[in-house]
Amino acid sequence: MTTAVLGAGLSGLSAGYYLLRRFGKPLTIYEASPRVGGWIRTEGHKDRGFLFEGGPRTIRPKGVAGANTLELIEELDLPIHPIPSSHVAAKNRMLYAKGQVCMLPNSPKGLIRTVPPFTKPLYRALLHDLFTGSTLAKNEDESIYSFTKRRFGKEIADYAISPMICGICAGDAHEISVRFLMETLFENEQKYGGVLKGAFYARFKDKVDEKKPGLFARGEPKLFKQATKEKWAMYGVEDGLEQLPRAMRKYLGEHDVNVQLSSKCSNLTFNGDGARISLRDAEVPVKHVISALPAHQLAAVVGAQHPSLAAQLLEIPYVDVVVVNIQYNSDQLLKHNGFGLLVPPVEKLPILGVIFDSCCFDMAGNTILTVMMGGRWFDQWFGNQPSQKKLRDIAHQHVRQILQIKEEPVFSRVHMLHKCIPQYTVGHKRRVENIRKYIKDYKLPLSVCGAAYDGVGINDVILSARRQVEELPSPSEP
Structure with missing residues (x-):
C-alpha cells in the first residue's frame, strides 16, 4: 500500500514533492479537476505579449517560508523574474478612499506628514501604541480590526489594516483573527506590552533562530541568498505563475509519482490497516492520506465515518x-x-x-x-x-x-x-489545533495541509505540506 495525496493544488503537489524527497516510495496524487494548480491559473496571450493571472502572480522571498519556496524553485530549475525593492511596483502601494487615489507612505518621511486619507501624521499612531498598555487577557484572541484600533487608532484600522486584509484573504478585518494572521504582532503585545516595543526587542534576537535547525540541511538556498543580497521585494515566474505547479507535476512524473486527474474522492474511511479512498470506479487502499483539499471538501468525504471531525472542518468558512x-x-x-x-x-x-x-x-x-x-x-x-x-x-x-x-x-x-x-476568523488557531488533535487522538492515518490550516500565501501552503510530511514517522519508527 502507498501514501496518497488528495488534491493537486500547490499544497498537494508540494506534499507529493516532499514525500518523494523523504521516503522515495511510490505515491499517488488524486485531483478532482482535469488540471493541476488549484486557484493558480495563467492565461497566456504570447502573440500579443501579455498574460492574465486568475489567481496570485507574485511570491515574496521573506523568512523561512520564502526561503523554502526558493529552495523548491531552485530544485525545479524554474526561470523567475525578480522585482527588487527599488522597483516602482515594490515601492508604490495605493488606496482608493474619500474619492481619490491615495499613495501610501513608502519612506520614513511619510510618517511625519499628513497624507490622505489620514487626517493626522502616522507617527501619532505609533506613539499611541507606545503609550498604550496591553489590555488583552493572556493568550486571548481578537479580531485584527479590534487589535489595530486598540493599538493604533480607528483611522489605521479603517484605512490601512482593513484594506490590507481584503488583499490578503478577501476578508473582513472585524472577523479575522489577529492571533493567526498577524501572530508576530500578537506575540509582541503579549510578551512586551506593545507592537513597537516587541519589534524593537526582536531586532536584537538572532534571526537565524526562526529558520528552525534542520529545515535546510544542505545550507541556505542559493536563490534565497541572492534574493537577500539583491533586496528582492517579490518575484514572478517566467510565462506566469501556473508554470510552478506545471513544473512540479512534470518533476513528480519524472520520478514515478502518479498524478491522477479527474479523479474525485467521494468517500474516505479509515481502518486498522490504513485508509480507503472511494473514487468513481475504484476503491483504493492506502497506508496514509495527506489531504490538501479545502476543509469543506474534506468534511464531505470523512463525514459518514467521523461526523465530529467534519463538523470541526466546516467551522472554517x-x-x-x-x-x-x-x-x-x-x-x-x-x-x-x-x-x-x-x-x-x-x-x-x-x-x-x-x-x-x-x-x-x-x-x-x-x-x-x-x-x-x-x-x-x-x-x-x-x-x-x-x-x-x-x-x-x-x-x-x-x-x-x-x-x-x-x-x-x-x-x-x-x-x-x-x-x-x-477565512481565519477569531479562534482559528485553536480550531486548527483541535482538528489535528482529533486526528491524533483517533490515530487516523491522515494529515491535513494547505491554506485552510497554515496560511493563505503560496509560501504558506508549500511549507504547510513540508511540515506535515516531516511529522510522519520515518520507516524505522513503529
Missing part, C-alpha cells in the same frame, strides 16, 4: 471571489504606477482592489489590470449567481471611475472563484 482581467492596447493610461490599489471596506464599493500587472511585469505596450471583487461581501453586492456580463460591467465601471481611464478595454476575462479563500 470560505468566501467567493471574482477576478476580472482587463487589457488595453496602450501602456500610457495609468496616472500612478505601482503594484496596485486597495479599496477600504468603509468606502462601501463592490471591488476589493485593482492590481497593475503591467507595472509589475513587461506586457509589451499593453496596460493589464486585475480587478478583485466580492470576498466576504460577495452576496451583499452580487446576490445569487450574477452573470459574467454583470460582473464585467461592474469591474469596467469602477476602473473607469477610480483610475479615470476613458479608453475602452480591448479584451477582458471574468473568473468566478467559488469558495476559494478560507
Whole structure:
C-alpha cells in the first residue's frame, strides 16, 4: 500500500514533492479537476505579449517560508523574474478612499506628514501604541480590526489594516483573527506590552533562530541568498505563475509519482490497516492520506465515518471571489504606477482592489489590470449567481471611475472563484489545533495541509505540506 495525496493544488503537489524527497516510495496524487494548480491559473496571450493571472502572480522571498519556496524553485530549475525593492511596483502601494487615489507612505518621511486619507501624521499612531498598555487577557484572541484600533487608532484600522486584509484573504478585518494572521504582532503585545516595543526587542534576537535547525540541511538556498543580497521585494515566474505547479507535476512524473486527474474522492474511511479512498470506479487502499483539499471538501468525504471531525472542518468558512482581467492596447493610461490599489471596506464599493500587472511585469505596450471583487461581501453586492456580463460591467465601471481611464478595454476575462479563500476568523488557531488533535487522538492515518490550516500565501501552503510530511514517522519508527 502507498501514501496518497488528495488534491493537486500547490499544497498537494508540494506534499507529493516532499514525500518523494523523504521516503522515495511510490505515491499517488488524486485531483478532482482535469488540471493541476488549484486557484493558480495563467492565461497566456504570447502573440500579443501579455498574460492574465486568475489567481496570485507574485511570491515574496521573506523568512523561512520564502526561503523554502526558493529552495523548491531552485530544485525545479524554474526561470523567475525578480522585482527588487527599488522597483516602482515594490515601492508604490495605493488606496482608493474619500474619492481619490491615495499613495501610501513608502519612506520614513511619510510618517511625519499628513497624507490622505489620514487626517493626522502616522507617527501619532505609533506613539499611541507606545503609550498604550496591553489590555488583552493572556493568550486571548481578537479580531485584527479590534487589535489595530486598540493599538493604533480607528483611522489605521479603517484605512490601512482593513484594506490590507481584503488583499490578503478577501476578508473582513472585524472577523479575522489577529492571533493567526498577524501572530508576530500578537506575540509582541503579549510578551512586551506593545507592537513597537516587541519589534524593537526582536531586532536584537538572532534571526537565524526562526529558520528552525534542520529545515535546510544542505545550507541556505542559493536563490534565497541572492534574493537577500539583491533586496528582492517579490518575484514572478517566467510565462506566469501556473508554470510552478506545471513544473512540479512534470518533476513528480519524472520520478514515478502518479498524478491522477479527474479523479474525485467521494468517500474516505479509515481502518486498522490504513485508509480507503472511494473514487468513481475504484476503491483504493492506502497506508496514509495527506489531504490538501479545502476543509469543506474534506468534511464531505470523512463525514459518514467521523461526523465530529467534519463538523470541526466546516467551522472554517470560505468566501467567493471574482477576478476580472482587463487589457488595453496602450501602456500610457495609468496616472500612478505601482503594484496596485486597495479599496477600504468603509468606502462601501463592490471591488476589493485593482492590481497593475503591467507595472509589475513587461506586457509589451499593453496596460493589464486585475480587478478583485466580492470576498466576504460577495452576496451583499452580487446576490445569487450574477452573470459574467454583470460582473464585467461592474469591474469596467469602477476602473473607469477610480483610475479615470476613458479608453475602452480591448479584451477582458471574468473568473468566478467559488469558495476559494478560507477565512481565519477569531479562534482559528485553536480550531486548527483541535482538528489535528482529533486526528491524533483517533490515530487516523491522515494529515491535513494547505491554506485552510497554515496560511493563505503560496509560501504558506508549500511549507504547510513540508511540515506535515516531516511529522510522519520515518520507516524505522513503529
